[in-house]
Amino acid sequence: xxxxxxxxxxxxxDIDQRDLAWYVDKLLQFLVFIGGISAIILIIxxxxxxxxxxxxxxxxxxxxxxxxxxxxxxxxxxxxxxxxILALVAGTASVTGxxxxxxxxxxxxxxxxxxxxxxxxxxxxxxxxxxxxxAIPSVVWGFxxxxxxxxxxxxxxxxxxxxxxxxxxxxxxxxxxxxxxSIAEDALKAVPDRYREAAEALGATRWxxxxxxxxxxxxxxxxxxxxxxVGRGFGETMAVxxxxxxxINIPGSVFDSVRALTATIAAELGETAVxxxxxxxxxxxxxxxxxxxxxxxxxADLIVRGIRKS
Amino acid sequence: xxxxxxxATQEQQVPEMAIHTRDLSLxxxxxxxxxxxxxxxxxxxxxxxxxxxGCGKSTFLRSVNRINERLGYVRxxxxxxxxxxxxxxxxxxxxxxxxxxxxxFQRPNxxxxxxxxxxxxxxxxxxxxxxxxxxxxxxxxEDSLKQVLLWDKVxxxxxxxATELSLEEQQKLCIARLLPVKPAVLLMDEPCSxxxxxxxxxxxxxxxxxxxxxxxxxxxxxxxxxxxxSEECIFMLMGKVxxxxxxxxxxxxxxxxxTADYIEGRYG
Ligand SMILES: Nc1ncnc2c1ncn2[C@@H]1O[C@H](COP(=O)(O)OP(=O)(O)OP(=O)(O)O)[C@@H](O)[C@H]1O
Ligand SMILES: [Mg+2]
Numbered sequence: 001x002x003x004x005x006x007x008x009x010x011x012x013x014d015i016d017q018r019d020l021a022w023y024v025d026k027l028l029q030f031l032v033f034i035g036g037i038s039a040i041i042l043i044i045x046x047x048x049x050x051x052x053x054x055x056x057x058x059x060x061x062x063x064x065x066x067x068x069x070x071x072x073x074x075x076x077x078x079x080x081x082x083x084x085i086l087a088l089v090a091g092t093a094s095v096t097g098x099x100x101x102x103x104x105x106x107x108x109x110x111x112x113x114x115x116x117x118x119x120x121x122x123x124x125x126x127x128x129x130x131x132x133x134x135a136i137p138s139v140v141w142g143f144x145x146x147x148x149x150x151x152x153x154x155x156x157x158x159x160x161x162x163x164x165x166x167x168x169x170x171x172x173x174x175x176x177x178x179x180x181x182s183i184a185e186d187a188l189k190a191v192p193d194r195y196r197e198a199a200e201a202l203g204a205t206r207w208x209x210x211x212x213x214x215x216x217x218x219x220x221x222x223x224x225x226x227x228x229x230v231g232r233g234f235g236e237t238m239a240v241x242x243x244x245x246x247x248i249n250i251p252g253s254v255f256d257s258v259r260a261l262t263a264t265i266a267a268e269l270g271e272t273a274v275x276x277x278x279x280x281x282x283x284x285x286x287x288x289x290x291x292x293x294x295x296x297x298x299x300a301d302l303i304v305r306g307i308r309k310s
Numbered sequence: 311x312x313x314x315x316x317x318a319t320q321e322q323q324v325p326e327m328a329i330h331t332r333d334l335s336l337x338x339x340x341x342x343x344x345x346x347x348x349x350x351x352x353x354x355x356x357x358x359x360x361x362x363x364g365c366g367k368s369t370f371l372r373s374v375n376r377i378n379e380r381l382g383y384v385r386x387x388x389x390x391x392x393x394x395x396x397x398x399x400x401x402x403x404x405x406x407x408x409x410x411x412x413x414x415f416q417r418p419n420x421x422x423x424x425x426x427x428x429x430x431x432x433x434x435x436x437x438x439x440x441x442x443x444x445x446x447x448x449x450x451x452e453d454s455l456k457q458v459l460l461w462d463k464v465x466x467x468x469x470x471x472a473t474e475l476s477l478e479e480q481q482k483l484c485i486a487r488l489l490p491v492k493p494a495v496l497l498m499d500e501p502c503s504x505x506x507x508x509x510x511x512x513x514x515x516x517x518x519x520x521x522x523x524x525x526x527x528x529x530x531x532x533x534x535x536x537x538x539x540s541e542e543c544i545f546m547l548m549g550k551v552x553x554x555x556x557x558x559x560x561x562x563x564x565x566x567x568x569t570a571d572y573i574e575g576r577y578g
Contacts, residue, residue, distance in 0.1 A: 119382060194419040201377050201415075202432040202487065203408035212431075217422050 050290060054283030056275070057083075062284065073248050073264070075278040083281045085288070090250045091258030095168045095240055096233030098254065102173025103180055103229050108222070110177070111184035116210055127185075134178035138238040145171040145243030159255045163245035166254040171243045172236055176229040183228055183304065187221020188214060220303050227300035235293045237262035261285055327391070328353040328495050328525030329374060334388035336366075336373055338381070343369045345549045346388070351542075353393075353494070356517065356526045358540035358557065360533065362572065366549040367529040371497045374527070375411040376404060393494050409436050412488030414498040418480035420472035420487075425464055428472045428483055429454050433490035450490045458486040458516055478509030482516060496520070498528040502535065514539045533573060537561050545569045 070084025114126050145167050153162035191214050199213045200206075215222070237260075245257025246267065265282050272279040329351040336344035343366045351357050359367045372378040374390055376397060389396045397407045409432075420428050429451045433442075442450075451468065455461040460482045464475070472483055481501055488496060498517070502510040517526060518539055530536050536543055536557065543557040545568070553560060553569045564570045 194415065194417065195421055197377065197380065198415070198419040198421055198484075199431070200380065201375060201408060201413040203405045203435045203491070204431075205405065208435060213421055 047290060050283055050286045054280050054287050057277060057280030057284050058287075067284070071248075071250055073259075075268070075272075075281060081277065083284075085261065085285060087248045087250050088259055088261045088264055088285070091165075091244060091248075092234060092240075092260040092262070094165050094251050094254075094258060095172055095244060095260060096230060098165055098169025099172035099176055099233045100226065100229060102170055103177040104226060106173070107177045107180035107184055107225065107229070110181040111188055111225075112210060114181070115185045115188035116206075116214065130178045130181050134182065136175075138175065138236060139242075141171050141175050142239040142242030145239060149243065153255075157255065161245055161255075161257060163243055164255050164257045165244070165251050167245075168240050168243035168258075168260075169254070171239050172233055175236065175239060176232045179232065180225045180229040183225035184218075184222050187218040187225065187304070190221060191217045220306060224300045224304035227296055227303070231293050231296040231300060234289065234296065235262065236260075237266050241266055261289055265289075326353060327351065328393065329527065330391040330394075332389045332391075334370075334373070334386070334390060336369060336378070336387075337385045338369075339383045343549050344373070347551055349544065349551060349554060351525065351527060351544075353525045354522050355542055356521050356528060356540045357542040357544060358536040359527060359529045359544045359546065360531075360536050360572070361546035361552075363531075365546045367546055368499050369549075370546070371413075371499050371527065371529055374495070374497055375413050376407055377413065379404075405436070409491050410493055411495045411497060412491075412493040414481070414484050414488070414496065414501045416500045417504050418477055418484050420475070420480050420483050422471065422473055424469050425472045425475070425483060426451055426468040429487045429490065432487055436491045454486040454489045455483075457489055457520070458482040459512075459519070460486060476509070478505050478512055481505060481509070481513055485513075485516065485520075494525060496524045496526045498526065500529050500531060503531065510535070533561075533575075545572060547572070 066082060066084055068084075068089075069086055070082055071087040071090075072082040072084045073088060074082045110126075110130065114123055114130070118126060146163070149167045149171065150162035153159065153164070153167055195213050195217060196209050199209045204212060240260040241263035244260060244263065246259050246263060247257035248259050249256055251258050265285055269279070269282050272282065327350050329349065331347050331349045334344055334347040334349075335342060347370060359370070361367055369378070373386060374392070374397075378384045378386075386398060389398060391397070392407070392410055395402070397411075412432075421431060423431070426447075430447055433447075433450060452461060452465070455464060460479060463479065464470075464483075472480065475483065481504075485496070485498075485501075501517070502513050505513060514535060517528065520526060521541070528540065540557050543555065543560045544551060545553045545560065545564075545566075547568050553564060553566050555565070560569065561573055564573065
């Protein structure tokens with residue numbers, strides 16, 4: 001009490017002096033702010049750039065029907081170039097679909113084991129391994145697809161080419177599994193332990209606790225994990241470029257080669273004249289991909305966040 | 311096999327002892343939390359378990375349905391007989407123990423499912439050999455909820471999530487969901503401590519209602535509650551049983567100095 005009074009009644013020295021610390025503080029605040037909003041600036045910037053580059057095509061050459069419904073992607077045809085992405089969408093979708101068939105059981109199984117069964121050191125070691133797996137560059141996976149999976153598929157199934165939906169799907173599935181495992185494990189961890197305790201006390205076995213109580217309680221987070229995997233599948237480029245065979249094709253079986261949307265951009269963009277119709281068409285694919293992955297990731301994120309809150 | 315046999319005899323003559331322990335000791339890792347517990351807890355009565363914080367009340371309770379084993383580092387010596395069957399025998403199935411011995415926790419913990427599914431959870435687990443019709447299940451739900459005096463409140467919202475109920479209702483539901491499998495013993499670990507006074511009174515009243523039908527062992531911090539809502543009382547201190555007597559007797563003429571000190575509030 002007394003102290004406070006002296007502080008008020010006493011003269012406040014140098015109240016308007018700005019020393020170095022003040023400027024450093026302001027500067028750092030500004031830098032941190034820039035860092036903080038950079039993600040937003042980048043997203044808007046990239047979207048604007050991609051849109052501007054693809055805009056000419058969207059305004060002039062673009063036919064909705066041809067773009068989405070034609071299976072002919074023939075941008076270099078001398079007489080009449082066509083820009084249909086149906087086959088490319090089919091390529092991306094088939095590879096991603098197969099990848100999920102591979103990745104979902106893998107990642108769910110791994111997450112359940114890590115989250116519900118393993119303890120102590122095993123658990124920590126496994127988590128580190130999963131993180132390491134997630135960090136393997138995609139070109140390495142592509143390389144595995146080319147040089148290991150390719151001859152293996154040819155030998156096992158007696159087919160002429162081993163670069164196909166099967167190859168890319170497995171590679172992509174293995175690639176997506178670690179991140180899906182991480183997210184799924186987070187979702188399991190978010191299930192309060194008293195649910196498990198309650199179920200066990202009612203007489204459930206360990207396995208019954210998991211499938212009757214934990215998995216249903218975590219289902220949103222698990223869905224989020226799968227969606228992130230799908231997002232990853234749509235966006236992945238290098239591995240699918242190397243493992244699909246890169247042939248434009250609506251696949252009739254898993255042994256058909258296909259071509260993905262992303263791989264098309266990666267392979268062709270360097271060979272087109274900047275600003276040409278072909279160049280702009282590739283950017284239109286970019287817009288399309290951007291929108292799809294944006295929506296998928298946003299949905300996944302909202303779902304996962306929803307769980308954290310509740 | 312053994313369990314069933316003892317169950318059959320139970321119907322003709324209720325065994326005197328619901329829980330009977332011999333030299334029960336328990337360790338968490340290297341820390342000994344229970345020391346040579348010898349208790350005879352009578353069937354059909356409400357027995358309260360009191361003692362200062364950390365004396366091992368929850369630990370004892372949690373070893374009677376073996377839920378302690380969820381922690382990998384618990385070690386037990388001695389025996390606990392529930393209805394004359396040592397539940398730590400090697401050939402005893404954990405699931406059967408949990409069927410005989412239901413547990414209510416400190417914090418109400420309904421599962422994140424509908425009220426109906428919560429009631430039927432244990433029942434479905436323990437009756438996997440036969441498919442029950444909807445009507446039969448409805449009867450079970452109604453009967454259980456009536457026993458806990460909750461039926462009138464929730465009969466129109468059985469599909470609603472159980473976690474949306476008030477805490478008092480949740481705790482009653484947690485008691486109700488034990489009943490369909492007809493347990494012999496109900497363990498309750500401070501079942502009212504997260505409820506307001508009104509909820510506490512309601513749940514206490516309910517527990518009193520269940521007297522005679524089940525053997526109830528209830529941990530409480532609340533001396534008044536032990537006094538008014540139990541027939542026998544056990545006082546524990548530092549992992550040991552100090553005194554076990556009729557509630558009236560224990561509170562009026564405690565035989566041990568520690569008991570007297572505790573009920574007069576000298577342990578805090
Ligand atoms: N999971 C555990 N791991 C290690 N030690 C434990 C564990 N649970 C309890 N203990 C210890 O065992 C002793 C008895 O604990 P317990 O929870 O049974 O006490 P309590 O009588 O129920 O206390 P309270 O009234 O606070 O609930 C305490 O010393 C406690 O620290
Ligand atoms: Mg306790």
